[in-house]
Amino acid sequence: xxxxxxxxxNILWLQLLRQPLFLVLLLGGMIYEGLGLxxxxxxxxxxxxxxFLVQGGILAFLFIGIxxxxxxxxxxxxxxxxxxxxxxxPRLFAKWIFGALISIFVGxxxxxxxxxxxxxxxxxxxxxxxxxxxxxxxYFSFTFYISYLLGFMLAFLTKDRVxxxxxxxxxxxxxxANFIFLGRTLQRAAEILNLGEPNxxxxxxxxxxxxxxxxxxxxxxxxxxxxxxxxxxTLSLKYRVFTRRKTNVLVISLSVIVxxxxxxxxxxxxxxxxxxARTKPREMVEQxxxxxxxxxxxxxxxxxxxxxxDLRVKRLVTAQVNxxxxxxxxxxxxHVDLSLYHGFKVKTIRVNGKSASFSQKKDLLHLTLKNKxxxxxxxxxxxxxxxxxxxxxxxxxxxxxxxxxxxxxPSTQLSPSFTLDNGxxxxxxxxNRQKISYVxxxxxxxxxxxxxPERTHxxxxxxxxxxxxxxxxxxxxxxxxxxxxxxxNLKNPQMNDMQKQTETFIKTxxxxxxxxxxAVPKTIFRIPILxxxxxxxxxFAWYTDDTLIVxxxxxxxxxxxxxxxxxxxxxxxxxxxxxxxxxxLDYVRAFDMTYAYLYNQSAHSRNDSEVLDWYQxxxxxxxxxxxxxxxxxxxxxxxxxxxxxxxxxxxxxxxxWYRLMKSGDTSWDSLNQLLKKEMGRS
Amino acid sequence: MATLKINSIAxxxxxxxxxxxxxxxxxxxFGLLGPNGAGKTTLMRLIATLDTPDSGEIKLNDLSWKQxxxxxNLLGYLPQHFSIYKSLNVYEVMNHxxxxxxxxxxxxxxxxxxxxxxxxxxxxxxxxxxxxxxxxMLRRLGIAQAIxxxxxxxxxxxxxxxxxxxxxxxxxxLLRRLAENRIIILSTHIVEDLExxxxxxxxxxxxxxxxxxxxxxxxxxxxxxxxxxxxxxDADPPIPEQAIISTVQQGDHYRIxxxxxxxxxxxxxxxxxxxxxxxxxxxxADHV
Numbered sequence: 001x002x003x004x005x006x007x008x009x010n011i012l013w014l015q016l017l018r019q020p021l022f023l024v025l026l027l028g029g030m031i032y033e034g035l036g037l038x039x040x041x042x043x044x045x046x047x048x049x050x051x052f053l054v055q056g057g058i059l060a061f062l063f064i065g066i067x068x069x070x071x072x073x074x075x076x077x078x079x080x081x082x083x084x085x086x087x088x089x090p091r092l093f094a095k096w097i098f099g100a101l102i103s104i105f106v107g108x109x110x111x112x113x114x115x116x117x118x119x120x121x122x123x124x125x126x127x128x129x130x131x132x133x134x135x136x137x138x139y140f141s142f143t144f145y146i147s148y149l150l151g152f153m154l155a156f157l158t159k160d161r162v163x164x165x166x167x168x169x170x171x172x173x174x175x176x177a178n179f180i181f182l183g184r185t186l187q188r189a190a191e192i193l194n195l196g197e198p199n200x201x202x203x204x205x206x207x208x209x210x211x212x213x214x215x216x217x218x219x220x221x222x223x224x225x226x227x228x229x230x231x232x233x234t235l236s237l238k239y240r241v242f243t244r245r246k247t248n249v250l251v252i253s254l255s256v257i258v259x260x261x262x263x264x265x266x267x268x269x270x271x272x273x274x275x276x277a278r279t280k281p282r283e284m285v286e287q288x289x290x291x292x293x294x295x296x297x298x299x300x301x302x303x304x305x306x307x308x309x310d311l312r313v314k315r316l317v318t319a320q321v322n323x324x325x326x327x328x329x330x331x332x333x334x335h336v337d338l339s340l341y342h343g344f345k346v347k348t349i350r351v352n353g354k355s356a357s358f359s360q361k362k363d364l365l366h367l368t369l370k371n372k373x374x375x376x377x378x379x380x381x382x383x384x385x386x387x388x389x390x391x392x393x394x395x396x397x398x399x400x401x402x403x404x405x406x407x408x409x410p411s412t413q414l415s416p417s418f419t420l421d422n423g424x425x426x427x428x429x430x431x432n433r434q435k436i437s438y439v440x441x442x443x444x445x446x447x448x449x450x451x452x453p454e455r456t457h458x459x460x461x462x463x464x465x466x467x468x469x470x471x472x473x474x475x476x477x478x479x480x481x482x483x484x485x486x487x488x489n490l491k492n493p494q495m496n497d498m499q500k501q502t503e504t505f506i507k508t509x510x511x512x513x514x515x516x517x518x519a520v521p522k523t524i525f526r527i528p529i530l531x532x533x534x535x536x537x538x539x540f541a542w543y544t545d546d547t548l549i550v551x552x553x554x555x556x557x558x559x560x561x562x563x564x565x566x567x568x569x570x571x572x573x574x575x576x577x578x579x580x581x582x583x584x585l586d587y588v589r590a591f592d593m594t595y596a597y598l599y600n601q602s603a604h605s606r607n608d609s610e611v612l613d614w615y616q617x618x619x620x621x622x623x624x625x626x627x628x629x630x631x632x633x634x635x636x637x638x639x640x641x642x643x644x645x646x647x648x649x650x651x652x653x654x655x656x657w658y659r660l661m662k663s664g665d666t667s668w669d670s671l672n673q674l675l676k677k678e679m680g681r682s
Numbered sequence: 683m684a685t686l687k688i689n690s691i692a693x694x695x696x697x698x699x700x701x702x703x704x705x706x707x708x709x710x711x712f713g714l715l716g717p718n719g720a721g722k723t724t725l726m727r728l729i730a731t732l733d734t735p736d737s738g739e740i741k742l743n744d745l746s747w748k749q750x751x752x753x754x755n756l757l758g759y760l761p762q763h764f765s766i767y768k769s770l771n772v773y774e775v776m777n778h779x780x781x782x783x784x785x786x787x788x789x790x791x792x793x794x795x796x797x798x799x800x801x802x803x804x805x806x807x808x809x810x811x812x813x814x815x816x817x818x819m820l821r822r823l824g825i826a827q828a829i830x831x832x833x834x835x836x837x838x839x840x841x842x843x844x845x846x847x848x849x850x851x852x853x854x855x856l857l858r859r860l861a862e863n864r865i866i867i868l869s870t871h872i873v874e875d876l877e878x879x880x881x882x883x884x885x886x887x888x889x890x891x892x893x894x895x896x897x898x899x900x901x902x903x904x905x906x907x908x909x910x911x912x913x914x915x916d917a918d919p920p921i922p923e924q925a926i927i928s929t930v931q932q933g934d935h936y937r938i939x940x941x942x943x944x945x946x947x948x949x950x951x952x953x954x955x956x957x958x959x960x961x962x963x964x965x966x967a968d969h970v
Binding site for chain 1: 732786837
């Protein structure tokens with residue numbers, strides 16, 4: 001059997017190699033890839049954009065599959081092989097193996113070309129290249145193999161030339177560009193049938209990495225098992241290769257596998273889904289949800305002092321959290337409210353070791369206490385919950401982004417996870433005001449990057465304002481005790497520049513705005529956390545004493561000047577850090593814009609006054625309009641000569657402004673008064 | 683010597699009865715003769731285990747065709763339309779079939795392939811690609827793969843169809859040479875092929891065996907019924923069209939060969955050959 005299969009493989013290989021068309025197609029594919037590699041400078045971006053290469057490959061492999069059958073039917077040698085003991089079936093199995101080998105061969109060739117080009121361009125050989133290999137195996141090789149088998153089965157079942165027509169139809173249905181053929185109305189069908197990149201219309205997500213999720217492997221496996229089942233049944237029924245008993249065993253076994261895979265594929269899971277051509281981009285899911293009114297109860301002064309977390313992140317997030325709460329109110333409480341992202345469904349809650357009744361509505365968890373909770377006393381709350389994280393905060397086997405400001409842990413900050421500001425999704429900050437003790441046991445994708453130290457294998461502990469977990473297509477560099485976590489698709493991670501610019505900014509802003517304690521955090525995450533529709537600059541960076549998260553994974557952030565970076569840092573290290581809440585986000589945006597402009601003015605000579613047009617673009621009336629107009633004129637120097645327009649004076653104003661914000665007064669009226677005073681207007 | 687016994691075989695495809703109560707005893711080189719659609723290929727396919735009969739049985743000594751896997755170990759088969767992968771060369775094709783037939787030891791395989799290629803006179807072409815072979819060479823390659831592994835039963839279905847005369851003669855001689863110690867069943871509608879090759883012949887028509895026997899036994903049946911006479915070119919032949927076996931022009935007249943049960947004026951009786959006998963049988967069958 002073995003020698004028959006090996007020899008058949010050799011014969012098939014010789015024939016394929018002697019087909020000029022195969023070599024032309026292979027070479028054409030490599031040239032096409034080469035052109036793509038030349039144009040797309042990032043190794044992460046290339047793969048999702050290679051959909052047309054996959055689409056072409058699918059057609060080629062459909063035809064190779066047909067060829068592998070028709071080479072016998074055309075020569076009418078099927079009967080000949082059937083008349084030879086143990087020739088027909090081994091040859092067919094050899095063809096299945098051949099399809100797999102040739103698919104892998106083509107995939108490997110294309111991968112080698114990819115790797116050589118990017119490594120030669122200076123990218124370091126890191127995990128991205130391993131992920132890219134898996135991606136090629138899944139979306140090139142496995143997809144090509146299924147295409148081959150589809151072609152094979154078509155020709156095996158239909159001896160007619162009509163198989164070529166069928167194969168063209170199948171080509172249109174299963175490729176990553178099938179939405180072009182199926183149109184918008186059949187988008188769901190297009191997603192189910194698509195065996196290529198699941199997000200062909202959008203770019204690469206540097207944190208999530210390639211869509212190598214297990215679900216896509218399972219999907220491919222389901223196709224394979226179904227095709228294998230049809231093939232074996234055909235052999236059994238048409239060629240009587242198996243006994244009736246064996247056939248029954250076969251049918252039952254394959255049915256069970258198909259059933260298991262189908263059930264598995266239909267389970268709830270989080271996958272990376274984005275792009276404007278999709279039915280429901282991930283940010284839209286949340287926009288729909290938070291468009292509805294959220295429950296925000298009275299905020300009592302209670303605080304969490306410790307968390308012990310047993311966290312499992314696979315298909316679902318499964319958490320067992322033991323937290324200690326302290327009542328800092330002046331009176332006893334009969335209930336406790338906590339916020340928790342609504343995707344996590346709480347199963348049980350125990351309070352001081354006894355099960356407690358609770359209700360979960362949207363992002364709010366309401367616990368009813370059996371006994372009074374006396375001021376100053378601690379309360380032990382144990383929670384079990386499971387579910388899916390927000391599509392904007394990954395938590396699955398592929399990637400984890402659970403930052404301190406997201407209420408993936410039950411939080412005493414009762415705001416919902418998101419809010420809508422003029423229709424735009426805005427993340428709410430659940431940062432703790434005091435440091436909290438955390439103990440974390442984690443099972444999921446590794447390596448895991450956190451802002452607390454790892455004590456033993458899979459156990460982290462430490463004190464921080466909030467726990468951040470990051471895992472995915474990222475890597476870290478350590479220098480002088482500081483850790484810089486960045487995506488693997490950067491040619492030059494710019495660690496030194498990043499630290500230097502951050503340090504300079506924090507030092508300057510601290511002095512300019514009288515911020516109090518601020519320092520460059522020990523851990524800087526430079527990862528894309530945003531989706532394509534995130535527009536607010538305050539969403540781009542998040543800062544605590546030990547963590548800075550910067551949403552940028554491009555090579556250009558620090559090359560193009562500091563403007564954008566400073567605009568992100570201002571809100572992160574000022575009002576977001578200090579937990580200042582405002583009803584009108586334009587108020588803090590005006591502050592961000594003004595101080596960032598002044599910082600850039602003093603830090604370098606670049607003229608970025610066009611950013612000041614923002615003031616005129618904001619819809620405003622009354623005091624707000626007056627403030628914005630005066631700010632615009634003053635920053636641009638379009639004021640009376642007796643008004644001091646120096647940067648130093650404007651920075652003084654910003655310091656006073658920030659002090660006003662910290663005092664809790666964020667009204668436009670007060671700001672207008674302050675502005676008049678600082679400008680010397682009556 | 684082994685004898686292949688075919689006993690009361692019947693095979694129907696839908697409403698069409700392809701074989702009806704076929705019984706044969708086959709040894710040596712055996713020819714199946716019959717018109718197109720007579721059931722020859724169906725019978726060959728049954729013997730080649732590619733199909734199963736509706737009733738009846740086939741046996742080679744004690745081996746029944748109900749155990750097709752064991753039968754296939756003894757079989758060599760050359761299908762009616764033999765062609766093979768055009769981009770391979772002769773040796774690669776032979777090697778492939780040798781491996782499929784279980785000749786796993788490389789040296790043994792090489793030795794046997796070379797021996798057979800020598801026997802079928804393709805040794806000089808062993809490195810030539812299939813697409814460069816002539817029709818005759820391709821048939822010789824077909825028979826070469828069929829006799830790989832020294833099968834005891836070789837089935838050759840219409841092997842000379844489409845070959846020129848020279849190639850046909852060469853191929854028949856080759857079959858004759860290979861017939862030693864094995865049963866070769868040759869199906870054809872070309873009578874001359876059987877004359878040169880087969881010891882025993884069965885004539886089959888409309889799914890039934892009309893007769894079987896040695897060449898002599900078959901021709902004997904037509905003894906006294908085959909005649910020849912001359913006929914002027916410009917005159918209508920004095921014989922009914924359906925009785926004429928052949929017409930050959932000889933100078934200013936035709937020499938007409940025909941069958942007739944009684945003597946006709948001007949006609950001389952001749953010794954029947956296989957073709958005469960075949961046509962005579964077919965004529966009889968038509969009358970029945």
